[in-house]
Amino acid sequence: MESREVTTRGVPMRWEEAGRGLPVVFVHGIPTSPALWRHVVPRIAGIRCLAFEMVGYGHSIPAGRQRDISVRRQAEYLLAWLDTIGVERAVLVGHDLGGGVVQIAAVRQPQRCAGLVLTNSIAYDSWPIPSVKAMRLTSPLVKRLPDGVFKPMFASLLLRGHDDRTIAKESISVHWRAYQEHDGAAAMARQVNSLNVHDTLAVADDLQTLNVPAHVVWGADDPFQKVAYGERLAWDLGTELRGIEGGKHFTPEDHPEAITKAIRDVVAATG
Numbered sequence: 001m002e003s004r005e006v007t008t009r010g011v012p013m014r015w016e017e018a019g020r021g022l023p024v025v026f027v028h029g030i031p032t033s034p035a036l037w038r039h040v041v042p043r044i045a046g047i048r049c050l051a052f053e054m055v056g057y058g059h060s061i062p063a064g065r066q067r068d069i070s071v072r073r074q075a076e077y078l079l080a081w082l083d084t085i086g087v088e089r090a091v092l093v094g095h096d097l098g099g100g101v102v103q104i105a106a107v108r109q110p111q112r113c114a115g116l117v118l119t120n121s122i123a124y125d126s127w128p129i130p131s132v133k134a135m136r137l138t139s140p141l142v143k144r145l146p147d148g149v150f151k152p153m154f155a156s157l158l159l160r161g162h163d164d165r166t167i168a169k170e171s172i173s174v175h176w177r178a179y180q181e182h183d184g185a186a187a188m189a190r191q192v193n194s195l196n197v198h199d200t201l202a203v204a205d206d207l208q209t210l211n212v213p214a215h216v217v218w219g220a221d222d223p224f225q226k227v228a229y230g231e232r233l234a235w236d237l238g239t240e241l242r243g244i245e246g247g248k249h250f251t252p253e254d255h256p257e258a259i260t261k262a263i264r265d266v267v268a269a270t271g
Contacts, residue, residue, distance in 0.1 A: 029096020033058025219247025
């Protein structure tokens with residue numbers, strides 16, 4: 001994928017892009033980046049893949065300093081970015097916080113959403129998870145942690161969310177780089193302090209109105225986002241839950257084939 005950057009309404013925004021055809025926009029969660037989709041995008045042909053980097057995450061951590069990086073605001077950044085790069089309509093794919101971002105974007109501008117794929121996504125009142133709440137409560141301390149103390153905490157969080165230990169080690173290496181290069185624990189403290197469950201609760205009642213092709217894919221053993229929330233999302237979106245037996249939270253990394261199939265099926269359903 002090719003790294004690109006544009007300034008939109010004074011905010012530098014980054015993304016990774018590959019391919020041509022119907023645009024499919026990918027949005028990652030915490031504590032990841034567009035690299036979350038590195039095993040999904042190569043499996044997709046005939047599609048224009050655009051992996052958006054949330055402001056304040058990944059290599060866009062510096063852009064999040066002194067800015068609102070809440071999930072609600074990320075949806076606004078996403079829609080403004082789509083305007084800037086000239087994408088009028090796209091299939092939206094989201095994981096974790098990114099799933100909340102695309103839900104909000106789809107509800108706010110339903111004409112922009114050609115289809116929806118959610119995998120182990122935040123929704124309703126499913127978040128922030130207990131470990132993130134604890135981190136937020138202790139954020140004055142957390143933000144001062146040196147890398148030698150913060151990295152084991154970071155690694156533990158990712159390990160808990162993977163069912164493939166080899167991929168987990170790769171994931172830690174890939175996603176740690178951004179924190180190592182940009183603010184370390186202070187970046188994570190900003191991220192967790194931005195989280196507000198009301199962002200998804202505000203659009204919960206509108207999900208049933210979207211009326212677009214949709215798939216919900218879920219690691220059935222996710223310790224962070226419980227499968228019952230996936231079932232509720234599938235019901236509200238008029239689809240069936242595609243469970244991954246034994247799967248945990250980071251499905252785009254551990255089970256890219258399942259995510260790829262869901263995307264292909266939604267793209268096909270758009271006609």
